[in-house]
Amino acid sequence: MADRRIALVLKGGEVVDATGRRRADVAVDVDGFVAAVAADLDAPRLLDAGGCIVAPGLVDLHAHLREPGGEEAETVETGSRAAALGGYTALVAMPNTVPAIDSAAAVREVLELGVKALCDVRPAGAITKGRAGRELAPLAEMAALGVRLFTDDGAGVQDSGLMRRALEYGSALGITLAQHCEDASLAAGGHMHEGTWSSRLGIPGVPAEAEEVMVARDIALSALTGAPVHFLHLSTAGSVALVRAAKAAGALVTAEAAPHHFTLTAEEVAGYDPVFKVNPPLRTEADVAAVKAGLADGTIDAIATDHAPHAQEAKEQPFDQAPPGMLGLETALSLSLAETGLGLDRVLALLSWQPARIAGLDADHGGPVAAGRPANLMVLDPSARWTVDPARLASRSRNTPYAGRTLTGRVRHTLLRGEPVVLDGEAQR
Ligand code: DOR
Numbered sequence: 001m002a003d004r005r006i007a008l009v010l011k012g013g014e015v016v017d018a019t020g021r022r023r024a025d026v027a028v029d030v031d032g033f034v035a036a037v038a039a040d041l042d043a044p045r046l047l048d049a050g051g052c053i054v055a056p057g058l059v060d061l062h063a064h065l066r067e068p069g070g071e072e073a074e075t076v077e078t079g080s081r082a083a084a085l086g087g088y089t090a091l092v093a094m095p096n097t098v099p100a101i102d103s104a105a106a107v108r109e110v111l112e113l114g115v116k117a118l119c120d121v122r123p124a125g126a127i128t129k130g131r132a133g134r135e136l137a138p139l140a141e142m143a144a145l146g147v148r149l150f151t152d153d154g155a156g157v158q159d160s161g162l163m164r165r166a167l168e169y170g171s172a173l174g175i176t177l178a179q180h181c182e183d184a185s186l187a188a189g190g191h192m193h194e195g196t197w198s199s200r201l202g203i204p205g206v207p208a209e210a211e212e213v214m215v216a217r218d219i220a221l222s223a224l225t226g227a228p229v230h231f232l233h234l235s236t237a238g239s240v241a242l243v244r245a246a247k248a249a250g251a252l253v254t255a256e257a258a259p260h261h262f263t264l265t266a267e268e269v270a271g272y273d274p275v276f277k278v279n280p281p282l283r284t285e286a287d288v289a290a291v292k293a294g295l296a297d298g299t300i301d302a303i304a305t306d307h308a309p310h311a312q313e314a315k316e317q318p319f320d321q322a323p324p325g326m327l328g329l330e331t332a333l334s335l336s337l338a339e340t341g342l343g344l345d346r347v348l349a350l351l352s353w354q355p356a357r358i359a360g361l362d363a364d365h366g367g368p369v370a371a372g373r374p375a376n377l378m379v380l381d382p383s384a385r386w387t388v389d390p391a392r393l394a395s396r397s398r399n400t401p402y403a404g405r406t407l408t409g410r411v412r413h414t415l416l417r418g419e420p421v422v423l424d425g426e427a428q429r
Pocket of ligand 1: 064096153154155180277278279280308309323324325326
């Protein structure tokens with residue numbers, strides 16, 4: 001093939017997307033689109049995908065990039081570099097920045113920062129002004145800029161009447177409200193999951209019910225208003241059961257879970273190391289099993305990282321003073337392959353095409369890998385082994401709970417609109 005419009009070919013891999021699997025090369029044209037998916041394609045530039053999976057880039061529904069206001073912990077640039085290395089071609093940036101992303105001006109600022117990022121960065125907007133939970137933010141002006149997900153993440157919307165109004169207004173705008181399910185009065189003063197380990201360690205706990213009462217409330221409010229609700233970082237068996245029953249009854253709800261909630265339990269907190277502090281907190285083995293069952297049976301639609309970088313000084317405070325949050329973008333794919341018990345195709349559905357749909361990004365991300373589609377792709381070497389070294393992560397922060405863990409499966413190349421932003425495991429800018 002001597003088509004001079006072909007920029008490169010991903011050679012020798014197995015293509016996996018929502019339509020299935022096939023051995024094929026993938027040609028990408030100079031405009032950043034997939035030109036062909038077929039055997040024996042050729043081009044002056046070949047990227048080796050031998051022994052690898054070629055798939056749509058991953059899409060993260062939930063990443064904290066900290067810009068503006070928290071640049072000591074992360075920036076759009078560093079967070080997007082971590083994302084690209086993790087196989088992501090798009091992410092939704094959470095609005096709990098300083099100031100919050102609660103206006104068109106703030107949305108524009110993040111979109112502008114995203115222009116030079118190593119993946120597409122789509123801000124979520126806040127539901128309430130300043131995420132204070134008192135007055136609705138100008139949802140329409142943010143929706144007009146393409147914002148599709150709205151959340152006060154970091155806090156749930158406590159006022160049920162206000163949440164109802166947000167849903168009514170949001171459904172007219174065609175947007176989705178995403179809830180951080182946490183009843184503030186039940187969670188008040190807690191720093192870890194309330195249970196055996198909190199009693200043993202003498203750390204005040206947050207009961208599972210703090211999450212579950214808000215999941216139940218928002219299922220009811222979704223039914224009342226006819227508006228969709230997306231549940232962020234589900235962490236308890238009770239929440240999974242509520243969402244499962246709601247879906248069976250036809251509710252317009254979707255849900256995500258974070259890797260730390262299916263790989264770690266509250267027992268990790270025994271050393272009082274704040275790297276294991278996160279909100280919602282690490283739960284019990286039964287909760288971990290329920291989250292995995294929810295991923296397996298479709299109750300949970302997406303794996304989202306809740307990538308939450310924090311500067312070392314902040315995370316080195318005593319457990320009760322340290323902020324909650326863990327890094328996630330560079331480890332999510334390997335952990336999901338290792339610990340969900342699901343096959344590669346299902347894991348990619350949870351990390352790529354299903355979240356792409358929830359975020360409204362499926363025109364550009366999440367595949368299928370087919371001629372004419374934007375070449376937002378990642379190449380995974382499923383047998384590569386690597387050890388998590390916090391000092392070598394691209395994030396500006398170091399707070400990974402998986403330091404020293406050896407994982408299988410590593411991203412070899414990531415293509416953003418045809419441009420190799422990660423090549424042979426190295427970020428290109
Ligand atoms: O652990 C968490 N960290 N949970 C949240 O909801 C917020 C996040 C953060 O912004 O650090």
